[in-house]
Amino acid sequence: MEDNDSTLHVHRAHHEMLPVWFFIGCLLLFYGLVILFVGIREFHHPPAVVLAGYHASLWGGIFLTVFGGGFTIHFAPRRKRRGNEGASAGPKR
């Protein structure tokens, strides 16, 4: 739909703002790690749910960790590069 990365950010003409995607990435990464831990633990303590053998928590945890981690890294604020001083430290575009 919109092909460049900048369209995935909140565009700020007069000040730089962390994009909403960064916050989403952080939260989902945290959730992924918690659920992944639970999923691994479930090999020894299976939950009393239907289809427990499919290890939904494990797969869900892996997915959220990868998805959240990807968003967090991709949209994390970058430090100013040397030689580019004066430019704002905005989100990665």
Added chain:
Amino acid sequence: MILANMVAAVEWQSTGRLITLSVPDLIIIVAYFAMVLGIGFYLKRYATTSDDFFMAGRDMTAWVAGLSFLSANLGALELMGWAAAAYQYGILATHFYWIAAFPSMVFLGLVMMPFYYASNTHSVPGYLQLRYGEATRALSGVSFAVMTVLMSGINMYAMALVMQLVLGWNFHFSIWVSSLTVAIYVTLGGLYSAIFNEVLQFFLIWFGALSIPILGMIEAGGWNGLVAKIHERVQGDYVHLWAPMSTFNGNPMGVHWTGIVFGLGGVIAFGYWTTDFLVVQRAMAAKDLRSARLAPIIASYFKMLVPAIVILPGLLGIAVLPFKLVPANTVGMGLHSYNEVLPLMLARYCGPGLLGLGVTALIAGFMSGMAGNVSAFATVWTYDIYQPHIYKHGSDRHYLLVGRWCTILGVIASIGTAYLVTHFRSIMDYMQALVSFFIAPLGATVIIGMLWKRATPKGGFWGLLAGTLSSVGMYAVVTIHPEALRYVALSAQAKPIADDLYRALWSCLICIFVTVGVSLFTEPKPIAELKNLVLGHLAATDEEVVPLYKRPIFWAVGVAVLFATLQIVFW
């Protein structure tokens, strides 16, 4: 109606709970609250002008505005209610996600958004002021402000009720924790906070609910297995969209296809998606016209997919739950109501962690619903009531301060509404109906104003008033004399849901009739005053020239193809 059923279920199961949370679940819920508060404190530094606070600086990209546009409508009450409707009515409930969304959302993006955007107004009542004058804005603004704050209170009440039913949480604890959190983050960041949290909620709802259709389809044996199981368990056609709608009594919903196409897809959907400021505000916050036009079109794609996490769990509930759900007013010992189908399916498949994510998704849905209502209330109150009628010449800083105080007052009024509803529960049914009174005529008034330059200020005002009063009148008559439904819905076999659809249709037609009639006998506005407000008088926009695949029309055609394909597949 959904809430009333919830009340009945809670009253029966006041000491029980559907789900028991573990430590990982609580960690996930606490992390959500910490994140939304953190976002509010972070965004405070950016909400420094009234334009920042009320319109998010008109800085949102198409994706952010689009997902927020959709999320403003994707509340927890809708999720639970439509999952319940799918259990009760089958796949017919999908009409409320497909035909009730795609045409009107695309129409908003392609036709109406240029007027909203080019007129540089802050709100839908603001557009009405420019097009029809102060009286129409006042009528629309006051009713919208009152409705939004009351709906926020009903959302708060619903959340506390659901948390009590599902988790066994204390009613007052839920109300105060959620309202304080919403008050803090919206007061700090304004529409920025509301939009950020709506986009966050979008992801939480998808990831929180996605395990149900995935595991459910595995258990049911795919689509064919699901259909076979449904046929084993219930009589009637629960798996076709249009085939059973040629008569009122040929489908579980008791609605004729004309009601769905003209009442739902034509009037209610157009009224809601194109003029309800709660959702339109998100698109108006886009950074340029192309993004504003793309926002509802992007949202329409995801709206098409929502039945996967709402309707499918309801259908799966029919197929795999080992017990039958019943209407809430017949819930007895050991029985569950339709409204519990989503939490029951969540508990069926999700262990610790995933369960917490699902519950967090519901909490997020409720809270962003409150935040959306409160932020829209603050905008309309400040721009459309306070500024023109109470204090005209304040500084920008003054209106920013008023907006922040409005947010706090809006939350306090919402809390008051929530407690009022606990004592007078019939209020919430009336309130939900009251909101529906304004949608259909408002949609007609705005669309006529945009498409017909001859529509006059008096025509717009009296058309809106006549449409609203006729809707109230029909509702009152059917409430007092239920047998009158046969006249409103044109059939003795019509069921209550048909009442809403046909009432909307008639009130829209009355609004159009009165608007046109009065306009033909009254003085129109001079053409010079209609610039950027009416078709044919839209100034050349500064939309950048972009390749075809970046244009709104390209993506509108794409969603039309998707819509047509889905109708054929599930015909």
